[in-house]
Amino acid sequence: MTKHVAWLMVVSISLVLFNSCSSKSNLVQSDDTLDHIRRTGQIDACTVIYPPYAIKDSKTGKLSGECIDMLEIIAQKMNAKVVWHETTFGNAAADLASGRCDIMAQGFNSNIPRAMAVAFTLPAIWFAGESGVIRKNDERFKNVRDIYEFDKPDITIAVPTGEAGDVFVTEHFKHAKIKRIDVESSDISRFCLEVSAGRADIAIADQNTIALFAEQHPEVIDLFHDRPFSLNPASWAVRQGDVKWLHFMETALQFLDTQGALAQLDHKYHANLMHLAKQYKLQ
Amino acid sequence: MKILLKASLAMILGIFLFSCGQSKSTIQADDTLDRIRQTGVIDACTIIQPPLVIKDSKTGALSGVFVDAMNLIAEKMNAKIHWHETTFGNATAELSSQHCDIAVAALFSTISRAEVVAFTEPPILYNGLSAIIRKNNPLALKAKNILDFDKPGIIVSVATGSAGDTFAQEVFKKATLKKIDAEASDVARNLIEVSANRADIAIFSADVCEPYAKAHPEVTVLFRNPPISINPVSWAVRQTDFKWLHFMETALQFLDTQGTLDQLEKKYHAHYIRLVKQYRLQ
Amino acid sequence: MKVFLCLLQVALLLTLVACAKISQDTQTVDTLDRIRQTGIIEACVIPEPPFVIKNAKTGVLSGLDVDTLNLIAEKINAKVHWHESGINNFIADVQSGRCDVLAQSSLFAIIPRAMALAFTEPPLIYVGLTAIIRKNDTRFKNFKNIMEFDRPDITVAINTGAAGDLWVKEHFKKAQIKRIDTDAADATRFCVEVSAGRADLAIDGVDDIGYYASQHPEVIDLFRDHPFSLTPGSWAVRQDDVKWLHFLETALQFLDTQGTITQLEKKYNTHLLHLVKEYKLQ
Numbered sequence: 001m002t003k004h005v006a007w008l009m010v011v012s013i014s015l016v017l018f019n020s021c022s023s024k025s026n027l028v029q030s031d032d033t034l035d036h037i038r039r040t041g042q043i044d045a046c047t048v049i050y051p052p053y054a055i056k057d058s059k060t061g062k063l064s065g066e067c068i069d070m071l072e073i074i075a076q077k078m079n080a081k082v083v084w085h086e087t088t089f090g091n092a093a094a095d096l097a098s099g100r101c102d103i104m105a106q107g108f109n110s111n112i113p114r115a116m117a118v119a120f121t122l123p124a125i126w127f128a129g130e131s132g133v134i135r136k137n138d139e140r141f142k143n144v145r146d147i148y149e150f151d152k153p154d155i156t157i158a159v160p161t162g163e164a165g166d167v168f169v170t171e172h173f174k175h176a177k178i179k180r181i182d183v184e185s186s187d188i189s190r191f192c193l194e195v196s197a198g199r200a201d202i203a204i205a206d207q208n209t210i211a212l213f214a215e216q217h218p219e220v221i222d223l224f225h226d227r228p229f230s231l232n233p234a235s236w237a238v239r240q241g242d243v244k245w246l247h248f249m250e251t252a253l254q255f256l257d258t259q260g261a262l263a264q265l266d267h268k269y270h271a272n273l274m275h276l277a278k279q280y281k282l283q
Numbered sequence: 284m285k286i287l288l289k290a291s292l293a294m295i296l297g298i299f300l301f302s303c304g305q306s307k308s309t310i311q312a313d314d315t316l317d318r319i320r321q322t323g324v325i326d327a328c329t330i331i332q333p334p335l336v337i338k339d340s341k342t343g344a345l346s347g348v349f350v351d352a353m354n355l356i357a358e359k360m361n362a363k364i365h366w367h368e369t370t371f372g373n374a375t376a377e378l379s380s381q382h383c384d385i386a387v388a389a390l391f392s393t394i395s396r397a398e399v400v401a402f403t404e405p406p407i408l409y410n411g412l413s414a415i416i417r418k419n420n421p422l423a424l425k426a427k428n429i430l431d432f433d434k435p436g437i438i439v440s441v442a443t444g445s446a447g448d449t450f451a452q453e454v455f456k457k458a459t460l461k462k463i464d465a466e467a468s469d470v471a472r473n474l475i476e477v478s479a480n481r482a483d484i485a486i487f488s489a490d491v492c493e494p495y496a497k498a499h500p501e502v503t504v505l506f507r508n509p510p511i512s513i514n515p516v517s518w519a520v521r522q523t524d525f526k527w528l529h530f531m532e533t534a535l536q537f538l539d540t541q542g543t544l545d546q547l548e549k550k551y552h553a554h555y556i557r558l559v560k561q562y563r564l565q
Numbered sequence: 566m567k568v569f570l571c572l573l574q575v576a577l578l579l580t581l582v583a584c585a586k587i588s589q590d591t592q593t594v595d596t597l598d599r600i601r602q603t604g605i606i607e608a609c610v611i612p613e614p615p616f617v618i619k620n621a622k623t624g625v626l627s628g629l630d631v632d633t634l635n636l637i638a639e640k641i642n643a644k645v646h647w648h649e650s651g652i653n654n655f656i657a658d659v660q661s662g663r664c665d666v667l668a669q670s671s672l673f674a675i676i677p678r679a680m681a682l683a684f685t686e687p688p689l690i691y692v693g694l695t696a697i698i699r700k701n702d703t704r705f706k707n708f709k710n711i712m713e714f715d716r717p718d719i720t721v722a723i724n725t726g727a728a729g730d731l732w733v734k735e736h737f738k739k740a741q742i743k744r745i746d747t748d749a750a751d752a753t754r755f756c757v758e759v760s761a762g763r764a765d766l767a768i769d770g771v772d773d774i775g776y777y778a779s780q781h782p783e784v785i786d787l788f789r790d791h792p793f794s795l796t797p798g799s800w801a802v803r804q805d806d807v808k809w810l811h812f813l814e815t816a817l818q819f820l821d822t823q824g825t826i827t828q829l830e831k832k833y834n835t836h837l838l839h840l841v842k843e844y845k846l847q
Contacts, residue, residue, distance in 0.1 A: 034398065034522070077394040112640035115815040116601065122814055123405075123687075127822060127844045231844065233822045240597070240808045244522045250404055251397040251517075258409060258515045266846075277843040279559040280409060282508050283548050316680065316804070359676035526804040532686055533679040540691060540797045561841040562691055562795060564771065 031242035033102040041080045045071055046087040046101035050188065051212060052269035053107055056086075066265045067236075071105045073261065074252045090162060093117040096239050103249065107234035107273060109164060118237040121250045125235050125262070126273040129228020130168055131210040132157075132202045133195050133220040141202070147229050150202055151176050158194035158203040165191075165204035168230050189213040195220055206232070208272040234273065313524035315384040323362045327353060328369045328383035334551035335389045335490070338368075348547040349518075353387045355543065356534045372444065375399050378521050385520050385531065389488075391446050392517040401524065402517035403532050407544070409556035411510020412447055413489040415477045415502045422483070423503060429511045432484055433458050440482035442473040446514050447486035471495050477502055486511065490555065513556060596665045596802070596809035604643045608634055609650035609664035614752075615833040616671045619649075629829050630800075634668045636825065637816045652726070656681045659803055666813065667801045673728070674799040683806070684799040685814050689826075691838040692728050693792025696768045697759050697777065697784040705765075711793050714766050715740050722758035722767040729768035732794050740766075753777040759784055772836060792838065 037043055047054045047067055055065040063084055075082045087095045092104045096118055107128065110120035132150070134141050144150070150157060151173045159165035160183040169178050179200055181191035192213040194200035203210070207228040214222035236253070238246050256262055262275065319325055329345065331338045337347040345366055357364050369377050374386045378400055389410065392402035414432075416423045426432065432439060437458040441448040451460050461482050463473040474495045476482035485492075489510055496504045518535070520528050538544050539560075548555065600606055610617040610630060618628040626647055638645045650658045655667050659682055667682070670689035678684075696714070698705050708714065714721065720741040723730045733742055743764050745755035756777040758764035767774065771792045778786035800817075802810050820826055821842075830837060 038398070074394055078398055110815050111819055112637055112816045115812050115819070116597065116641050119808070119811050120815050122811070122818060124818060124822065129844075231822045231824070233818055240811070243525060243807055244401070246811070247401050247404075247522070247528070248397050251392050251402050252394045254404060254406065255392060255394055255397070255515060258406065258513050260512065272846065274844040274846055277845045280513060280556045281559050282411075282556055283545070283554050312805075320680065356676060360680055525807055526683070529683050529686075529804070529810070530679050533674055533684050534676045536686060536688065537674060537676055537679075537797060540688065540795045542795065562693065562792075562838045563841045564836040564838055 031102075031239050031245065033238070033242050033245035034248055035244075036102075037078065037080050043071070043075055043078075043080050043082045043103065044085065044101045045082050045103050045105045046085045046092055046095050047104070048087060048089055048092065048106045050106060050208075052271055053208075053273075066262075066269045066271055067105045067107065069265055069268075070253075070256060070262070071103070073256065074249075077252075092237070096237065102238065102242070102245065104237040106236070108237050109232045110235045110237075111167075111232065114237075117240075119240045119242065119246050120235040120237050121246065121253055122235070123276070124233030125253060125257075126233075126275060128164065128206045128208065128232045128234050128273045129224070130164055130204060130230045130232075131207045131222055131224035131228050132165075132204040133192050133210055133214055133217075134202050134223055135195060135198070136219055136221050138201070141223070144223065147204075147224065148172070153177070155202070156194075156200045158191045158200035160188065160191045160205055160209075163209075164206045164230075164232055169204060192217070192220070206273075211272040228274075231274075313521050313527065315520070315524050315527040316530055317526075319360065319362050319384075325353075325357055325360075325362050325364045325385065326367065326383040327364050328367045328374055328377045328386045328388070330369055330371055330374060330386075330388035330390075332389050332490070333494075334553045336387070337551075346551075348544070348551050348553050349387050349389070351547050351550070352535075352538055352544065353385075355538065356531075359534075374519070378519060381521075384524070384527065385518055387518050389490075389516050390519055391514040392519075393446070393449070393514075396519070399522070400519040401522045401528050402519050403528065403535055404517065405558070406515030406517050407535055407539075408516050409513045409558070410516050411489040411506075411508070411556055412450060412486055412512045412514065413492040413507050413510050414505040415474050415485045415487070415492050415496060416483065416505050417477060417480070417501055418503050419501075420483060423505070426505060429486075429506060430454070437484070438476075438482040440473045440476035440485040442487060445473075446488065446512075447473075450512060451486055474499075474502075488514070490553070493554070510556070516555075596806050597812055598808075600641070600643055600665075600809075606634070606638055606643050606645045606666070607648065607662075607664040608645050609648045609655055609658045609667045609669075611650055611652060611655065611667075611669055611672075613669070613671055615835040616669060618833075629826075629833055629835070630668045630670050632829050632832075633670075633817070633820060633826070634666070636820065637813075640816075655801075659801060662803075665802060665806070665809065670798045670800065672798055672801060673731075674797045674801075678801070681804075682801040683804045683810050684797075684801050685810065685817060686799070687840070688797030688799050689817060690798045691795045691840070692770045692772075692798055693788075693796075693838050694728060694732055694768055694794045695771045695774045695786055695788040695792050696766050697756060697774055697786055698766055699759060699762070700783055700785050702765065705787075708787075711768075711788065712736070717741070719766060720758075720764045722755045722764035724752070724755045724769050724773070727773075728770045728794075728796060731796075733768060736794075756781070756784070771838065775836070795838070 049056045053065050053067045054063060056063055071082055085101050092108060095101050096104055107126050110124055153175045156177045156179055157169055158179045158181055159169055161180040166180060179194060183190050189209055192203040195203045196217055196219055210222050214220055329336050335347050335349045338345055353364060367383050374388060374390060375396060377383050378386055392406060433455045435457045438461050439451055439455060439458050440461045440463055441451050443462040443464045448462060461476060463476060471491050474485045474487060477485045478499055478501055489507060492504050496502050612619040616628050616630045617626060619626055634645055648664050658664050659667050674684040674688060715737045717739045720743055721733060722743045722745060723733055725744040725746045743758060747754045753773050756767045759767045760781055760783055775786055775789060778784055
């Protein structure tokens with residue numbers, strides 16, 4: 001081997017290896033789902049069956065609902081298709097982390113512990129207050145205005161394990177008896193039956209779950225329908241390092257909101273979760 | 284010798300594996316902010332659209348709500364701006380190719396554009412879609428909703444690739460769409476189709492329809508307030524330019540809070556849709 | 566060949582060192598990951614009631630921002646190591662890694678600062694300005710706008726370095742400015758200049774001026790209901806700490822939505838300007 005060739009090899013190998021390490025001080029360890037979607041034309045999305053935001057036809061298995069429609073609209077504008085994966089609120093963060101899906105397209109309460117594990121789209125899309133059902137003929141609570149009036153030792157409260165209602169009573173209630181009921185996506189309001197059956201005095205959960213149950217069960221009333229308590233911001237979520245995808249999704253959601261698409265979907269599906277009121281004015 | 288060879292091979296393998304590990308899940312982030320700190324120069328693309336971006340036809344000097352706002356930001360950065368003129372069709376390519384580091388223009392932050400650039404959030408302002416119609420068209424007084432124009436035989440003029448084009452394609456099923464290519468120098472060309480009686484209505488952004496109607500007494504503006512639809516307007520940067528993006532969002536938020544954007548709209552007699560903000564002591 | 570291999574060894578060693586540095590660089594921008602591992606948040610604050618209150622005897626910290634970050638830390642099973650910083654060195658403290666956040670909502674998110682640090686968006690508070698004059702001073706009976714006070718015959722008392730000072734430096738050209746140094750124990754000392762007839766006007770934030778006016782019936786708070794020059798206040802982190810920044814923004818949004826921030830203001834008997842938020846079913 002000649003000297004020149006040897007030198008050339010040393011220099012070129014060094015350059016190639018140095019470049020592959022790429023000494024830019026602003027190197028960020030991040031995902032690039034957006035790039036992946038450009039190449040494959042496919043969005044892997046997780047959702048939780050939670051009407052009317054995600055509804056599963058029991059015969060055909062077809063999905064519909066506000067979140068389904070939202071992501072399908074976005075995908076259409078990206079010339080991409082959505083592959084839907086069913087998950088639960090408890091498993092969604094793990095499904096994102098493992099790459100089973102690249103987005104959790106469901107109203108996921110964007111609370112602090114969860115924000116350690118996933119990146120929520122900001123600002124929040126929905127603001128979910130909480131409410132409760134009581135038996136219609138239960139005279140004791142006719143004039144109750146404040147949820148805290150239920151924090152008494154002689155009151156039994158049914159909540160879905162691990163959900164917003166459970167979180168609320170665990171943090172705020174000291175005296176009432178709490179009855180935690182495990183729920184599955186197929187029967188998310190099972191815990192409310194405790195009230196219908198007389199085994200609990202009130203069932204507490206997010207205002208959507210409570211409203212849906214009360215609509216189907218005339219023996220109960222949705223006590224805080226007009227003044228939900230304990231507002232929780234809820235958003236979609238992506239992996240934390242997926243910065244381009246996160247920002248893209250925030251812009252896409254903002255676009256749907258500005259164009260009135262979210263409001264139209266709320267009407268289409270008779271949705272029960274709140275939004276930040278926006279007033280636009282011509283200057 | 285053999286040892287040297289083995290050691291070299293081992294190191295090459297190590298570095299190769301390391302670099303593989305890096306490149307699989309690594310985005311090369313831009314650092315425009317850092318470069319501006321060093322050079323004191325901001326390369327900004329812009330698109331002429333009065334009153335947001337105005338070009339003096341004699342001197343070529345730029346002014347307008349957006350130009351003034353960006354100049355104010357640059358001043359506070361002790362930086363100067365090199366302005367580059369571009370078009371709605373080319374703006375994202377100019378950013379990607381690094382011909383400029385920010386698009387200071389009335390870009391609608393649509394989903395398809397957001398796939399290729401990062402828009403500042405929240406939107407700076409909102410531009411409504413309105414329509415132009417001849418005053419002597421019977422529908423000028425009768426029409427209550429844009430869908431009243433979705434009838435066979437009605438010709439709707441839109442600028443190719445514009446928000447009006449996207450809207451019309453999605454919404455109109457029966458009317459005939461007439462797409463007109465517009466250039467930066469003549470964004471309102473599709474409105475002329477109405478004046479010339481070659482279209483019944485033209486759909487375009489409200490800030491262009493208004494001055495056109497003022498200058499052309501044969502037409503009037505429909506759906507001014509409320510508009511047909513509201514489109515968010517933002518500036519754009521490259522998607523990997525995280526620090527620069529967040530800096531610009533903070534800078535725009537500052538100008539908005541201080542009332543500077545309001546003052547600039549008054550200065551240029553601009554009438555855009557803004558989100559109502561009310562501040563209150565808790 | 567031996568020479569070649571030796572040279573190759575040197576080149577590879579240098580590359581390995583560079584790779585190690587890259588690896589280290591990458592690690593320094595993941596505060597969230599470090600907090601997960603260590604359970605410690607390094608936070609800087611600048612004593613300034615009611616945002617950050619330092620007990621003079623025990624040195625224990627409390628206040629709006631201290632309580633807010635403590636609440637966040639509690640929810641992620643972490644604890645906060647507090648570091649005292651100052652208005653002149655907070656940027657260096659965060660950039661150097663002495664702390665990972667300047668948890669100070671009274672820190673103005675202004676453009677020059679945004680060049681150095683990333684502010685949480687949207688702003689946590691807004692500081693509006695107002696002014697007091699003596700109630701019996703009839704010269705200003707019909708004054709509607711703060712700019713009307715920019716006259717050579719008017720003396721304006723200002724708290725040195727505070728919001729009012731920043732504002733008059735930029736906006737007042739003619740008035741006489743009297744800067745008064747204050748400390749945490751006597752933050753409204755500059756307002757006494759008006760009561761005592763040594764100044765015609767005092768300008769500062771709605772909270773300090775409002776408090777002084779409530780205690781001194783001889784003065785009136787001119788812009789109480791419509792403060793001028795709103796300035797946003799936010800927490801700040803290193804610019805490339807993207808995951809930590811986004812986490813903090815989410816956490817602060819959560820506490821705001823839950824009404825926790827409002828409750829903390831009640832706890833510290835303080836009234837700050839916030840954007841009015843109304844939630845409704847569409």
